[in-house]
Amino acid sequence: MATTTATAAETTNPAAAPAPHVLVVPYPARGHMQPLLHLASRLAAAGLRLTVVATAPTLHLLTPLLADHPSSVTPLSFPSIDHDTSGPASVGADIHALAAALRAPLAEWLRGRQVVAVLSDFFCGWTQPLAAEAGVPRLVFAPSGVLATAATHSLFRRMPPPPPPDAAGEIEFPDLPGAPAFPWRHLSRMYRSYVEGHGGEHGEVIKDNFLWNLESAAFVCNTSRALEGTYLDVHPPLEDLAGKRVYAVGPVDQLTGDETSSGSSGGDVTSWLDAFPDATVAYVSFGTMMALPPPHAASLAAALETSGTPFVWSASTATLPDGFEERVAAGTTKGIVIRGWAPQTAVLRHRAVGCFVTHCGWNSVMEAAAAGVPMLAWPMAADQFFNARLVVDEARVGVVVSFGGFGHVPEADELAGVLREIVGEKGGELRVRAKEVAARMAEAVGEDGSSRRDLNDLVSELRNLSRQS
Known part of the structure; x- marks a missing residue:
């Protein structure tokens, strides 16, 4: 049974135009959640209404967000789901377990609710078919840089084989600017395990996760053109991200005005x-x-x-x-x-x-x-x-x-x-x-900077979806 709290937007004059409502699904690991929660704070400050999913071990991480935006952010927790990704289990096992635990209750929650979009972590590719079933777009949040995000999706899109055991060959990424190449051992272990046949029961889940991401409407990335303009400003957009728009909104903690991330001086x-x-x-x-x-x-x-x-x-x-x-x-x-x-x-x-x-x-x-x-x-x-x-x-x-x-x-x-x-x-x-x-x-995060403009474009797009619904 999900636990939610009614927001002010649901209890005020029903004739008033409601704020766009977005379902936010983080991957429950601190390094993934914190940047997405910073972004959620900016979306709430821009007038959007958010429901943010949390598992029992991560619910406390929402406390600052809920305190800052009590009337526009609602937690959606499932007390019976206590999956914690901070332990030693592999990412593949975590993705598999999280999808198995949350897919059905989230599908039930989405039925009959007027959300305009799903915004979810790139380890939550399983939310793509849920969004499609609900008839709304899904936006992928990438807590990694756009180079790493594109390269990882490139691997599962192209499926390059490993070099021969006696070779020291590199894997090329021909669709990225400059066609960079990396040694096999530098590639994602999730991909290497899958191709080498060590992915086990979680292998196909991992592959599906990244391929589902490529079906999304857009990517939202915690990065900055100051670091990754080479990959963000390329035309046409990156094929390894299916040519989708990438909103570069980083550093997201500075967009929130919280440059210390913790509120502490040290x-x-x-x-x-x-x-x-x-x-x-x-x-x-x-x-x-x-x-x-x-x-x-x-x-x-x-x-x-x-x-x-x-x-x-x-x-x-x-x-x-x-x-x-x-x-x-x-x-x-x-x-x-x-x-x-x-x-x-x-x-x-x-x-x-x-x-x-x-x-x-x-x-x-x-x-x-x-x-x-x-x-x-x-x-x-x-x-x-x-x-x-x-x-x-x-x-x-x-x-x-x-x-x-x-x-x-x-x-x-x-x-x-x-x-x-x-x-x-x-x-x-x-x-x-x-x-x-x-x-x-x-x-970039200043008043007319590139990250600020991308954030404003993202908010405008979500408002447009609300008007179309």
Whole structure:
């Protein structure tokens, strides 16, 4: 049984023209939900009415959105569905389980309700046939960059085979600008597992998910022309996204006016940073969903200590080498280790931070680029290799730490050398470029910027759908 709350629009004068009503379906993982909820806040502020789906473990993430827009945003929760995607299960298993749990209750909820569109995460491709059955368009929300989004859909659209075992061949993407090519091991594990026959019962579900996305009306992407204009401004639109329009509305947290994402100034961490000169501290984070493997963490810890680089390390659940945290706590190693939540945006915007050692998850890339901080790219999986290529080769706001992923542990001396190159005065040229990109991203979310215009176009399109219904 679904739990909903009536909105003001449903209880006021029925003769008044109702606001366009959109069903929003996030993928229940924090890194996917947060940008979509930021976008939902902007749509609500523009006068749209939203119903936002939540599972039991993610319902609390809607609290800020509901507090800001109590009369225009309604949660739709299913208390009996407690599926949580934050655990170790594969994405394929999560997509399969979520679709199985939500498809029938959402289909029932849609019957008889006047929604003008469904806006759902690109891991919720199963909402495409639901929207079609309800007679409304579906918009795909992509929490990744448009390059990674297009490349992933390209794989399932074209189905390129793996190179021979004895070859070191690359997979080309002929329909993307510049026809980029990537080693097989850098491609999405979901796709590699499917083609290699290891996808199991979830393989076809994953393939269908991405093919359903290509049937959608449009894509809405948390990206900026300052980073991805090459892929957003191409004519005709990207074939790998079925030629559909892409609304580039990022960085969505800045569109909401919430540039710290958390409402926090960073507290003790930023106070600690105040003691250091400009651009002399390394910030280290590999996201909340992935723990850096112990051998990789040990090499990085040794590099930080031997190079003498001050650092803030958001370690989440990573296993750090014996004695390292004790030396940090005693002050013999200059740094802070954060367990749990870290005020990442506040830290990146602090003047003392000179580089960001990152796995190149898209949220991290957007936050660092918007803050004007150079990135030390160390991708591991998923879309991270595509993002790292964009950061290093195209935007030129980062350098490579390692492209070996989980299978390669860089030497500590090698890592220390990279840190010495970037932190402090030597990284000045890279920081100049990073600041230029940050300025263009700020311009994009400004009053007449490209991201703001795309958001306004999206709102106008949803209003047009309301008038046609």
